[in-house]
Amino acid sequence: MNKTVAVFFGGKSTEHDISIISALVAVVKPLQLLGHTVIPVYITKMGEYFSGERFLQIETYRRDRLPKALVAKNHVTFDLSGGLSVIGGTLRKTRTKIDVVFPVLHGTFGEDGSLMGLLRMASVPFVGCDMEASVVAMNKVLAKQVAESCGVLTPKFVAFKKRESIDEMVRRVKDVLKYPVFVKPPHLGSSIGVSKVKNDVELKNAIEVALCYDELVLVEEEVDNLTEVTLPIIGNGDDLELGLLERPLVKGEFDFEAKYLHGGKKGGQKTGAKGAQGYSELPAKLPPKLYAEAENVGRLVYERFGLSGIARIDLLIDTKSKKVYFNEINPMPGSLYAHNFAAKGVSNVQLVEKLLNLALSRYEAEKKVERAFKSSFLEQF
Amino acid sequence: MKGYLSRFRLDYVRTLIYMLQATEYHAWEFVKWCHRTKDFGQVMRRRVLVWTNKARLLYAVITGVQVAMLGAVAVLVFWPTSGIALILIGLFLLMLLPILLEFLLVLVVKLGDFFITRPLAKKRIAAATEKLAGIKAVKIAVVGSYGKTTTKEVLKTILASGKRVQATPGNMNQPLSIAEFIMGLSGDEEILIFEIGEYHMGDVRKMCEIVRPDFGVITGVSEAHLANFKTLENIKKTFDEIRAFVPDERLYLNGDNAILADEQGVKYAQDGMAGFKVSGVKLRAFGTEFTMNKEKVQTALLGAHNIGVVVLGMYLAEKQFGAKREAVKRAVAELKPFEHRMEPKKVNGAVVIDDTYNGNLEGVKAGLKLLKSLEGKRKIYVTPGLVEQGKKTAEIHTEIGREIGFVASEVVLMNNSTTQFIQKGLDEVGFAGEVKVVDSPLLFYENLPQYVAQGDIVLMQNDWTDNYA
Numbered sequence: 035m036n037k038t039v040a041v042f043f044g045g046k047s048t049e050h051d052i053s054i055i056s057a058l059v060a061v062v063k064p065l066q067l068l069g070h071t072v073i074p075v076y077i078t079k080m081g082e083y084f085s086g087e088r089f090l091q092i093e094t095y096r097r098d099r100l101p102k103a104l105v106a107k108n109h110v111t112f113d114l115s116g117g118l119s120v121i122g123g124t125l126r127k128t129r130t131k132i133d134v135v136f137p138v139l140h141g142t143f144g145e146d147g148s149l150m151g152l153l154r155m156a157s158v159p160f161v162g163c164d165m166e167a168s169v170v171a172m173n174k175v176l177a178k179q180v181a182e183s184c185g186v187l188t189p190k191f192v193a194f195k196k197r198e199s200i201d202e203m204v205r206r207v208k209d210v211l212k213y214p215v216f217v218k219p220p221h222l223g224s225s226i227g228v229s230k231v232k233n234d235v236e237l238k239n240a241i242e243v244a245l246c247y248d249e250l251v252l253v254e255e256e257v258d259n260l261t262e263v264t265l266p267i268i269g270n271g272d273d274l275e276l277g278l279l280e281r282p283l284v285k286g287e288f289d290f291e292a293k294y295l296h297g298g299k300k301g302g303q304k305t306g307a308k309g310a311q312g313y314s315e316l317p318a319k320l321p322p323k324l325y326a327e328a329e330n331v332g333r334l335v336y337e338r339f340g341l342s343g344i345a346r347i348d349l350l351i352d353t354k355s356k357k358v359y360f361n362e363i364n365p366m367p368g369s370l371y372a373h374n375f376a377a378k379g380v381s382n383v384q385l386v387e388k389l390l391n392l393a394l395s396r397y398e399a400e401k402k403v404e405r406a407f408k409s410s411f412l413e414q415f
Numbered sequence: 416m417k418g419y420l421s422r423f424r425l426d427y428v429r430t431l432i433y434m435l436q437a438t439e440y441h442a443w444e445f446v447k448w449c450h451r452t453k454d455f456g457q458v459m460r461r462r463v464l465v466w467t468n469k470a471r472l473l474y475a476v477i478t479g480v481q482v483a484m485l486g487a488v489a490v491l492v493f494w495p496t497s498g499i500a501l502i503l504i505g506l507f508l509l510m511l512l513p514i515l516l517e518f519l520l521v522l523v524v525k526l527g528d529f530f531i532t533r534p535l536a537k538k539r540i541a542a543a544t545e546k547l548a549g550i551k552a553v554k555i556a557v558v559g560s561y562g563k564t565t566t567k568e569v570l571k572t573i574l575a576s577g578k579r580v581q582a583t584p585g586n587m588n589q590p591l592s593i594a595e596f597i598m599g600l601s602g603d604e605e606i607l608i609f610e611i612g613e614y615h616m617g618d619v620r621k622m623c624e625i626v627r628p629d630f631g632v633i634t635g636v637s638e639a640h641l642a643n644f645k646t647l648e649n650i651k652k653t654f655d656e657i658r659a660f661v662p663d664e665r666l667y668l669n670g671d672n673a674i675l676a677d678e679q680g681v682k683y684a685q686d687g688m689a690g691f692k693v694s695g696v697k698l699r700a701f702g703t704e705f706t707m708n709k710e711k712v713q714t715a716l717l718g719a720h721n722i723g724v725v726v727l728g729m730y731l732a733e734k735q736f737g738a739k740r741e742a743v744k745r746a747v748a749e750l751k752p753f754e755h756r757m758e759p760k761k762v763n764g765a766v767v768i769d770d771t772y773n774g775n776l777e778g779v780k781a782g783l784k785l786l787k788s789l790e791g792k793r794k795i796y797v798t799p800g801l802v803e804q805g806k807k808t809a810e811i812h813t814e815i816g817r818e819i820g821f822v823a824s825e826v827v828l829m830n831n832s833t834t835q836f837i838q839k840g841l842d843e844v845g846f847a848g849e850v851k852v853v854d855s856p857l858l859f860y861e862n863l864p865q866y867v868a869q870g871d872i873v874l875m876q877n878d879w880t881d882n883y884a
Contacts, residue, residue: 063862063865064865067862067865067866375868376763376764376867376868376869377764377868377869378868378869379764379792379868379869379870379871380868381763381865381866381867381868381871382763382864382865382866382868383865384868
């Protein structure tokens, strides 16, 4: 049955622009082809909400055109009582009841569980990971701690809060870890603010950069004989559908610029499949046993973290010792990692349809959980 | 009423000329199309008007008349002394204007055809006939309901392994276009290949009188243009008109076509022909491989139905024109699929075979045979149906539905007059896969990357141009 689907994208995040592309390319078109009514909900970098047909066109987001779209008549608010309704219009108010929400937000105030909390309050089905899993997944420090508690290997790390002195941070890193180390803002994706450093001076600078983006900073050791792979997975609970292990073919830094602004070609080889994030080896060429082991680790992480809908698990492999380390989780991978699923035989339309169905089935299961019970507690007063 | 009001659009005259052009200036087809059009704003969906000199001239004439008539209407309605009668006449004229313009256009085309086009064409054809008679090249005429262009191109490539060869370009297969081709020849060609089209009985004879072929090829007889020919027998008779020019021993017939199987002539087929035996056929998504007289032959052409054509080319090159086997094999290896004719592409990991220029039942069967032989996760068959099937539309499309039902796992149809019959055929064989009915196949083609993935095979056949809307 055709549904009214609100697609949330943009957002107060450093990955705002990537989110727009993910939504328009990988989500809106398949939803329309499936016959669903798409209500775009564009969130500006300042956190304002806008909707209307024009927000489905990529041209709208050009610097010279966007101000013309961000006007009062396109501004929307929400009613959370008895589901989610999008309220728009200026003189004559319009109200659109939403059947399903498809959040396509990357990074803060969206992928990190914030939006999921709001949608849970509205009691509306939504695509992708639920609030708790998103919160844990998007905090790289917390995620590594949870992974360790599940018996999954993860590179040695230390974490600091912004209020600590940088000299103290450097001293502790030197005590616990060995160079080179990676410095990361724990709540960001798309490699923003990530640095690889080899000495104290570089470490200090990298920590300062990371703290511009986050209240926390994560410093972790490099994995030797490294092969980096990613594994997108869809499903709820035990019934999981794995994508292909994919290996980014970028030597050295795989930063935001390399991933998105140069089509992933920065220093990369010209072989392999051209994925959403540039050139990659798809499927990753690994010995069958190691491939299966990486899949098992990915599956275990997905299950233990309580991920649902879709997520991408990033793994680090020491090809010499054959050890597979957990790196991080992307609860909403860029462009749904549709290129990876397509290579596995799942078309974009099928992928979006599956995600919608997963959202609905999780919602139905959630509805069966008793959230209130009769009590005579108030009678005492 | 809403449909009639759409005739008052500003681009109405341009739309009319587009419709005339799309029907190749066939007045009756044009009038029929006009009268079944519900919205003149939705006519140019697949193509646009090409501004030829003829189109420009017609546009100028009809627009001039339109302006003059609007002026007359304005005078009648707004003249200070106009009474109610004159105002009503003016308004009546205004209402009638679109129809008047439509028939005026037909009149101008007919008059132009009678006084200008035909005499000029006759002159040009006579000059071309005379020129060709003076060219010593061996002439090969290719006729048939389907596969003419492919056969002509395959023969051209293979015969060029030892001779200087020219062939009529694209699917230009009418007297005037053949005459233009002849006028462009240098005269030192050794082999000339002519594709001869057929819309009415007598067409093949007329064009053979220009070409005077030494060799003939009948690629197959099928229900193409049945609306004009009425019966299959009439179509066959039209192709048989070539027999008055080419003796049986130099007339090559496609033995894979059941109607030609028992006819007089030299047969070529997918299992080979005289002295050229084919075995070990391997059909692939990006080419075909077979063994001919113990030698492996590879071609990028798709489908078993093309093997016979390749073998005919090899036979003619070696037996009639003395080419060496190695040179012939090299030429065969150079063959590439032709645009929109069994042309394979990779789309989002899936194999998409574009056979949209195919327009007949035999071609549909050949495509489905290929689809059946290929391995795929999903086999998606896309067709808007066949045009010009006349009274046999229901029968042919039900048969197509049955054939699809045995092979495809998913079917995409266009919402038109043939849809119900294809669906009936699918139901008859208990097809359990998904059937998607779309309004615009073009939109579906554009969004194909969204629908397919690695392991899928998509076969797109047939075309449904605007004039069949």
